[in-house]
Amino acid sequence: MALRDVQVFLAEYVRDRGVRERCREEGGLDAVLGPRALTAEERQLITTIDLDDLSKVAETVLRERFDRLSSVFALLFEHLAPHTDVSALYRRFDDEHRHGWWQRRREIRRFEAYVSDFIIREQLPPYLLDLVRLCAYITTVAESPKAAAPDHADLPGAEAVRANYAVRLRRPYAVLSMRYDVLPLLDESDTVQLVTTPTPRRVLVQRSWQEHKRCQVFDLGAEPLVEAIGEELLTVGELAGRLPQFGHAELYEEVAALHRDGIVHLVVPPELAGDLALRGAG
Amino acid sequence: MTTTSEHPAPPHLKPPTIGAGFLYHCSPEFARLYQELVACGGRIDFVEYLATHFGSDVEYVAEVNAGLGNPPSTLHCYEYMIGSVDRPDAATVAKLQRMVEAANCQYIGEHVGMMGTTEQYSGTFLQPFGTDEQTETFIRNLREVKEQAGCALTIENQSQVYNRIGPRSICEQVRDIAVGADVGILLSLSNFIIAERFVPMDREREIAAIPLEYVWQVHLPLGNAAQLNDPDLGLDWRRAEQRWANETLVQLFKEPSFKPVSVVFEIEDAGTPSHATPEELRDALEWARELLGEDTKVEVR
Numbered sequence: 001m002a003l004r005d006v007q008v009f010l011a012e013y014v015r016d017r018g019v020r021e022r023c024r025e026e027g028g029l030d031a032v033l034g035p036r037a038l039t040a041e042e043r044q045l046i047t048t049i050d051l052d053d054l055s056k057v058a059e060t061v062l063r064e065r066f067d068r069l070s071s072v073f074a075l076l077f078e079h080l081a082p083h084t085d086v087s088a089l090y091r092r093f094d095d096e097h098r099h100g101w102w103q104r105r106r107e108i109r110r111f112e113a114y115v116s117d118f119i120i121r122e123q124l125p126p127y128l129l130d131l132v133r134l135c136a137y138i139t140t141v142a143e144s145p146k147a148a149a150p151d152h153a154d155l156p157g158a159e160a161v162r163a164n165y166a167v168r169l170r171r172p173y174a175v176l177s178m179r180y181d182v183l184p185l186l187d188e189s190d191t192v193q194l195v196t197t198p199t200p201r202r203v204l205v206q207r208s209w210q211e212h213k214r215c216q217v218f219d220l221g222a223e224p225l226v227e228a229i230g231e232e233l234l235t236v237g238e239l240a241g242r243l244p245q246f247g248h249a250e251l252y253e254e255v256a257a258l259h260r261d262g263i264v265h266l267v268v269p270p271e272l273a274g275d276l277a278l279r280g281a282g
Numbered sequence: 283m284t285t286t287s288e289h290p291a292p293p294h295l296k297p298p299t300i301g302a303g304f305l306y307h308c309s310p311e312f313a314r315l316y317q318e319l320v321a322c323g324g325r326i327d328f329v330e331y332l333a334t335h336f337g338s339d340v341e342y343v344a345e346v347n348a349g350l351g352n353p354p355s356t357l358h359c360y361e362y363m364i365g366s367v368d369r370p371d372a373a374t375v376a377k378l379q380r381m382v383e384a385a386n387c388q389y390i391g392e393h394v395g396m397m398g399t400t401e402q403y404s405g406t407f408l409q410p411f412g413t414d415e416q417t418e419t420f421i422r423n424l425r426e427v428k429e430q431a432g433c434a435l436t437i438e439n440q441s442q443v444y445n446r447i448g449p450r451s452i453c454e455q456v457r458d459i460a461v462g463a464d465v466g467i468l469l470s471l472s473n474f475i476i477a478e479r480f481v482p483m484d485r486e487r488e489i490a491a492i493p494l495e496y497v498w499q500v501h502l503p504l505g506n507a508a509q510l511n512d513p514d515l516g517l518d519w520r521r522a523e524q525r526w527a528n529e530t531l532v533q534l535f536k537e538p539s540f541k542p543v544s545v546v547f548e549i550e551d552a553g554t555p556s557h558a559t560p561e562e563l564r565d566a567l568e569w570a571r572e573l574l575g576e577d578t579k580v581e582v583r
Contacts (some may be wrong), residue, residue: 146342
């Protein structure tokens with residue numbers, strides 16, 4: 001299994017700054033290779049590697065990992081920047097987590113936990129904790145599998161909303177309770193605006209069914225219809241009873257818009273499904 | 283050990299010509315690019331997906347492919363980790379098998395790289411040693427993967443990132459693996475260009491080592507022409523590289539033994555800040571079709 005030890009060494013060199021630094025010391029490479037089960041030939045081959053080049057690979061890997069995290073946590077990084085050196089924070093994360101990032105969602109959860117601990121430990125503004133969660137969920141939900149539609153949902157013949165049609169949010173989605181209202185920050189990424197006043201919010205993060213790997217985010221306090229739909233399979237008539245602030249025509253229009261935008265499934269009663277399927281096919 | 287410079291004719295059955303396509307990243311930008319390509323009169327014969335984009339949502343590849351009209355596809359992977367002594371777990375293999383089914387996949391393209399071990403991911407396709415043992419590991423793993431994958435396999439030449447270690451250069455190792463495991467070759471001209479950031483390769487010598495009859499597919503970059511030509515961006519070198527790739531492909535097609543079944547343009551990371559325009563992609567696809575030399579309107583399975 002000596003080749004496996006060669007591969008372990010190469011991977012460790014690329015992923016572990018400590019190993020790189022030890023190898024660059026006088027006699028360091030021999031010391032690092034010493035306890036490994038390598039043949040004499042393999043040791044000799046490893047010593048012929050130009051470590052400057054291999055270190056360049058390591059720097060590339062380090063940068064690419066940061067770029068991938070930045071694509072998820074860019075907004076958080078902007079808001080962390082006034083408080084800490086984000087690059088240094090990332091390097092400490094990389095030093096402590098040298099084995100991962102093949103599994104993207106695991107990597108996101110790993111970083112979410114790491115940076116949340118940091119914010120609490122350093123007593124940074126607590127709205128940042130909500131921002132971490134929001135960033136993490138937006139990507140993990142966007143990359144979660146779509147759940148199958150309920151039976152009799154979205155039939156081609158069911159174009160208009162009817163009182164006895166039921167409505168269900170398309171899945172996947174997550175509902176997050178937050179202490180601070182960080183949603184406006186999504187639209188104000190040019191300026192770093194501190195959020196200092198707690199304003200509890202419930203937020204729905206839903207995978208887009210219309211775009212690759214994107215989410216839509218709702219402040220449920222400002223979207224009573226979306227909040228009312230929830231998990232239960234409610235008919236439009238039932239929603240009308242629960243939401244007296246909506247006129248009936250307005251409610252039907254709102255449900256139709258949610259359906260058109262791919263946010264909800266529209267489920268027809270099983271007794272009507274056959275007729276509607278036929279009409280759609282015609 | 284299979285070491286051959288007088289490589290035999292491949293015993294494998296190369297598929298019929300598939301045509302020209304591009305590497306489709308699963309993002310809204312690529313969805314728009316495809317729509318605009320069709321709107322300006324362009325078409326794809328097939329499409330290439332990155333398996334990693336569907337790692338957490340395997341079934342989505344079927345939906346994406348349906349959105350493109352269910353063309354044949356190829357999957358670009360590293361998940362079979364063909365250079366590693368450790369093997370992928372059963373769940374990973376099952377996902378890849380399902381992707382092949384769901385995406386109308388004609389063959390998989392795996393990197394001739396080393397991904398580390400089960401516990402220690404290298405973070406990149408690390409350049410393998412050119413030793414007999416490492417080469418045999420590739421061959422053994424590929425023979426195993428051929429039984430699992432549910433479709434044919436090709437292997438892609440990597441960029442050189444450090445000095446040559448062992449008796450084989452990058453493409454000499456690709457040759458010996460392809461012949462030894464009897465798999466096709468994905469000749470990446472892009473990777474010769476990427477190597478310039480690390481260890482420039484002797485391109486002529488390396489391409490000469492490739493058994494051309496084994497080449498199934500070619501990768502080449504397609505950057506945004508306006509930006510390649512913009513003096514303020516200083517991308518002259520990149521424009522020259524793209525020209526080199528195009529000219530090399532034309533030269534290769536003059537070799538009787540060079541009969542790839544597909545040409546894939548890489549739009550992302552093609553050296554310009556913006557993607558190629560839909561019109562540039564349309565024209566590039568047409569150019570590749572002409573090189574492939576036949577009407578490649580394929581029947582969708």
